[in-house]
Amino acid sequence: MVSPILVLAESSGGKVLALSLEALAMGRKAARESGTSLAVLVCGKGVLTAANELLCYGADKVLAVDNDLLADLHPDLLCAAVSQACDIIKPGALFMAETLAALDLAPRLAARLKTGCASDCVDVSFSRDTGGFIFTKPVYSGNVMAQFALAGEPVVATFRARAAEAPEPGAMSGRVENLDVSLVPSLARYEVVEKVSIDATGGPRLESADKIVSGGRGMGGPEGFAVLAELAKALGGAVGASRPPCDLGWISPVHQVGITGAIVAPSLYIATGISGSTQHVAGMAGARVIVAINNNQDANIFKIADFGIVGDWEKIVPALTRAAAEIAG
Numbered sequence: 001m002v003s004p005i006l007v008l009a010e011s012s013g014g015k016v017l018a019l020s021l022e023a024l025a026m027g028r029k030a031a032r033e034s035g036t037s038l039a040v041l042v043c044g045k046g047v048l049t050a051a052n053e054l055l056c057y058g059a060d061k062v063l064a065v066d067n068d069l070l071a072d073l074h075p076d077l078l079c080a081a082v083s084q085a086c087d088i089i090k091p092g093a094l095f096m097a098e099t100l101a102a103l104d105l106a107p108r109l110a111a112r113l114k115t116g117c118a119s120d121c122v123d124v125s126f127s128r129d130t131g132g133f134i135f136t137k138p139v140y141s142g143n144v145m146a147q148f149a150l151a152g153e154p155v156v157a158t159f160r161a162r163a164a165e166a167p168e169p170g171a172m173s174g175r176v177e178n179l180d181v182s183l184v185p186s187l188a189r190y191e192v193v194e195k196v197s198i199d200a201t202g203g204p205r206l207e208s209a210d211k212i213v214s215g216g217r218g219m220g221g222p223e224g225f226a227v228l229a230e231l232a233k234a235l236g237g238a239v240g241a242s243r244p245p246c247d248l249g250w251i252s253p254v255h256q257v258g259i260t261g262a263i264v265a266p267s268l269y270i271a272t273g274i275s276g277s278t279q280h281v282a283g284m285a286g287a288r289v290i291v292a293i294n295n296n297q298d299a300n301i302f303k304i305a306d307f308g309i310v311g312d313w314e315k316i317v318p319a320l321t322r323a324a325a326e327i328a329g
């Protein structure tokens, strides 16, 4: 029998991240195809509420590492905790959502476990020929879908947002098992001196937002982004940006979408004053519905848009905000 699949779930404020539930759905698919079991692990300080929530999502086991030293989810300590958990559980594959924490953790873990790692995957399947998993991920700015088989056990993979639908919660089953791992402060090779909130808009996180209103160089300055933030708020979405506004300091780089920013796949993406370079499109082409607002009717962005509005954003965005606010009541 294939070794179990382990999904590492992240939580915030006692709630499991929606992105982790999507990774759990990938874990369920991989477990079903390979005929193995599925375990979910949650690590941190005070994570038992989140661990209990995970009992509703059909995993065979929910495991928790609840340790004061994981309060800040320090990468060195988290890596030590998860690798010790792997020594105990002996999974064949370890899945996680493509979050900022996972981008740091996944390659560290794979290096420590001396196994292969695939980041930004959009699918996984089980190969009866090799008895291993095949991971699919976009390469060359999303122009090619490549398939990878990884060496070692457990193979480590992170999954792009919206690669799978998060499962609906069902009846709670089983109970949370606490895993004992041995952590000491000296494992942390650097110290957390300050925590700074990077999301000044107060909206949802870019990677998990269902609606994103993005602005490009055509916004003309930071004031343009304040107008976009109003529309994002009316839609209950997040603000995104192409690279130039981030480089120019109009908005924080955490909002950047694209090959060197966040890869997003919301149900609605509104690209405003964005020309549609391959580097930007690589980060948002997975959106279900793309709306482009641009005053140049030949802009590339219209080639991939489902709906295009040719005109000046200064007239269009406030009108959309009013309409969205009216619909929301």
Ligand SMILES: Cc1cc2nc3c(=O)[nH]c(=O)nc-3n(C[C@H](O)[C@H](O)[C@H](O)COP(=O)(O)OP(=O)(O)OC[C@H]3O[C@@H](n4cnc5c(N)ncnc54)[C@H](O)[C@@H]3O)c2cc1C
Residues within 6 Å of the ligand: 215, 216, 217, 218, 219, 241, 242, 243, 244, 245, 256, 257, 258, 259, 260, 261, 272, 273, 274, 275, 276, 277, 278, 279, 280, 283, 293, 294, 295, 296, 299, 311, 312, 313, 314
């Ligand atoms: C290695 C590398 C990595 C990169 N990574 C990324 C990345 O991750 N993300 C990213 O976005 N870019 C990235 N870039 C940059 C990318 O190549 C483009 O330069 C960038 O995406 C262009 O941004 P833009 O569309 O906002 O600006 P522009 O190309 O300048 O387009 C501005 C658009 O605004 C329109 N406009 C102007 N005024 C108005 C108005 N009043 N109303 C409506 N429309 C208006 C114009 O018609 C134009 O189409 C990368 C580049 C390199 C070399």
